[in-house]
Amino acid sequence: xxxxxxxxxxxxxxxxxxxxxxxxxxDHVILVLKGVSLVLPAGGIVxxxxxxxxxxxxxxxxxxxxxxxxxxxxxxxxxxAFGERIDQLTASDLVRKGIIQVMEGRHCFGHLTVxxxxxxxxxxxxxxxxxxxxxxERCYSYFPRLKExxxxxxxxxxxxxxxxxxxARALMSRPKVILLDEPSMGLAPQxxxxxFEIVVRLNRDEGVSILLAEQNTNxxxxxxxxxxxxxxxRVVMDGDAAELxxxxxxxxxxxxxxxxxxxxxxxxxxxxxxxxxxx
Amino acid sequence: MAFFFxxxxxxxxxxxxxxxxxxxxVLIFKASGVFNFxxxxxxxxxxxxxxxxxxxxxxxxAFPITxxxxxxxxxxxxxxxxxxxxxQEGIILFMATLGIAFFLEGFGQTVWGxxxxxxxxxxxxxxxxxxxxxxxxxxxxxxxxxxxAAVAGALVVGLALFFQxxxxxxxxxxxxxxxxxxxxxxxxxNYIWLVVWSAAGIVAxxxxxxxxxxLGVQFSIALVALKALPVLILGGFTSVPGAIIGGLIIGMGExxxxxxxxxxxxxxxxxxxxxxxxxxxxxFRPQGLFGDxxxxxx
Numbered sequence: 001x002x003x004x005x006x007x008x009x010x011x012x013x014x015x016x017x018x019x020x021x022x023x024x025x026x027d028h029v030i031l032v033l034k035g036v037s038l039v040l041p042a043g044g045i046v047x048x049x050x051x052x053x054x055x056x057x058x059x060x061x062x063x064x065x066x067x068x069x070x071x072x073x074x075x076x077x078x079x080x081a082f083g084e085r086i087d088q089l090t091a092s093d094l095v096r097k098g099i100i101q102v103m104e105g106r107h108c109f110g111h112l113t114v115x116x117x118x119x120x121x122x123x124x125x126x127x128x129x130x131x132x133x134x135x136x137e138r139c140y141s142y143f144p145r146l147k148e149x150x151x152x153x154x155x156x157x158x159x160x161x162x163x164x165x166x167x168a169r170a171l172m173s174r175p176k177v178i179l180l181d182e183p184s185m186g187l188a189p190q191x192x193x194x195x196f197e198i199v200v201r202l203n204r205d206e207g208v209s210i211l212l213a214e215q216n217t218n219x220x221x222x223x224x225x226x227x228x229x230x231x232x233x234r235v236v237m238d239g240d241a242a243e244l245x246x247x248x249x250x251x252x253x254x255x256x257x258x259x260x261x262x263x264x265x266x267x268x269x270x271x272x273x274x275x276x277x278x279x
Numbered sequence: 280m281a282f283f284f285x286x287x288x289x290x291x292x293x294x295x296x297x298x299x300x301x302x303x304x305v306l307i308f309k310a311s312g313v314f315n316f317x318x319x320x321x322x323x324x325x326x327x328x329x330x331x332x333x334x335x336x337x338x339x340x341a342f343p344i345t346x347x348x349x350x351x352x353x354x355x356x357x358x359x360x361x362x363x364x365x366x367q368e369g370i371i372l373f374m375a376t377l378g379i380a381f382f383l384e385g386f387g388q389t390v391w392g393x394x395x396x397x398x399x400x401x402x403x404x405x406x407x408x409x410x411x412x413x414x415x416x417x418x419x420x421x422x423x424x425x426x427x428a429a430v431a432g433a434l435v436v437g438l439a440l441f442f443q444x445x446x447x448x449x450x451x452x453x454x455x456x457x458x459x460x461x462x463x464x465x466x467x468x469n470y471i472w473l474v475v476w477s478a479a480g481i482v483a484x485x486x487x488x489x490x491x492x493x494l495g496v497q498f499s500i501a502l503v504a505l506k507a508l509p510v511l512i513l514g515g516f517t518s519v520p521g522a523i524i525g526g527l528i529i530g531m532g533e534x535x536x537x538x539x540x541x542x543x544x545x546x547x548x549x550x551x552x553x554x555x556x557x558x559x560x561x562x563f564r565p566q567g568l569f570g571d572x573x574x575x576x577x
Binding site: 064066069090091092094095096100101102103107108109110111112116117119120121122123124166169170173 | 457459
């Protein structure tokens with residue numbers, strides 16, 4: 001396993017991205033985020049954890065401003081990046097500023113070849129074909145598998161290759177922050193590890209900060225510096241990744257481990273009550 | 280034999296005209312997954328604008344002005360119709376294009392009048408004979424049809440280069456595949472739509488110009504869009520070469536069946552042949568000859 005670079009010191013690094021107490025409402029009625037705050041330090045890998053529907057994706061989309069497309073709205077709070085408010089910027093402005101989202105479920109352009117997929121990632125750049133071609137080669141050095149499949153239509157590649165294509169495509173925009181939404185979805189554990197290893201290398205070698213939304217708590221905490229746990233649209237716990245992994249509640253609810261051994265289903269009620277108390 | 284080739288050639292050249300209209304549909308469908316019902320109305324509107332402007336200024340000034348008008352129209356459609364409907368279902372956008380169609384038909388005729396205008400492109404009307412050395416007496420072709428074929432060819436080559444070789448073309452294909460993903464990597468949808476509706480507007484102008492020169496500029500031009508539909512089904516909604524070849528097949532098939540089957544089963548085949556062929560294609564090959572296969576992974 002690639003060593004995770006040391007977490008950037010919180011006091012020296014100004015936060016690259018700061019989300020202040022945002023509230024998100026879909027369709028004017030459905031309250032999804034009820035005050036989420038988080039900080040992504042420059043050079044950090046921060047994990048956003050939680051079950052289905054906890055609000056991980058919504059948080060990422062609020063940052064990248066893809067919410068409007070789903071009729072969501074940030075109604076309270078603010079989002080800052082590089083020291084300025086970014087709530088009103090469009091997704092393409094944000095990409096140009098260096099914040100890009102890799103969407104859940106990969107979303108490759110199925111009829112385009114892998115290489116064309118990568119080229120689309122450079123749409124917002126203005127530095128010419130030479131630089132783009134050089135960056136494509138650099139992406140291939142991180143994802144050698146993609147080089148083999150460069151001429152295949154992305155729709156016909158495997159799930160893992162599609163996930164790699166999606167990450168590499170985002171990389172082509174030369175981002176400072178990647179919002180990575182559930183890269184492990186539907187992939188074999190071995191592939192998940194491979195992808196996380198690459199993410200860590202990107203973080204270390206390219207200096208990209210990463211905000212990672214994951215359901216696979218174990219894997220995510222192994223590869224990140226800091227974690228936030230979301231439940232029902234609220235942050236219920238946060239801390240250094242190493243500490244979270246040792247936390248008894250996290251162990252029990254998210255890692256499937258518990259100090260008192262396996263629990264029987266009879267104790268489910270107790271489990272539920274404690275969970276509510278946590279929230 | 281010479282007669283047969285004459286029929287085929289006549290059919291092919293007529294087919295080119297269908298292709299020209301179908302092209303506009305393909306452009307918009309490819310980039311936004313929307314079937315633009317207003318394409319026929321755009322053809323009419325462009326032709327009307329061009330022919331009326333030519334009443335005041337020569338063609339080489341009127342043509343660029345009409346191009347500007349069509350781009351302005353694309354701009355307005357994007358602002359007023361498409362932007363508020365972003366990320367709605369395809370069917371909703373389709374209904375919106377229905378509205379645009381009615382508006383344009385009415386607006387065009389209100390502004391420019393509803394008379395029949397003749398559009399003179401300065402191409403001699405007299406037919407010419409080709410291949411006289413091969414066939415006895417040569418083949419009879421219409422010069423205007425040959426001109427139309429040349430224009431269509433140039434347009435297709437231009438569009439193919441645009442889609443395959445340019446950054447915006449690539450982005451257009453990306454948007455066609457996945458709106459949301461394209462947005463997430465920083466492709467502004469508004470800009471893409473403006474580009475694609477402008478391109479479709481200019482294709483409509485070219486189609487309107489050629490059809491107008493052939494039939495005169497009149498309301499029925501808007502109805503040639505109906506003939507483009509079977510062409511699209513045959514060629515595939517997402518394929519530029521498909522639109523061309525579909526048009527050629529239908530043009531040729533119509534003429535051949537009219538001439539050779541007509542006497543046997545009674546005439547009027549030309550009017551339904553295209554739709555019959557489209558129906559058969561829908562049954563057996565719904566993506567058309569060249570349409571994108573629906574790629575699905577389980």
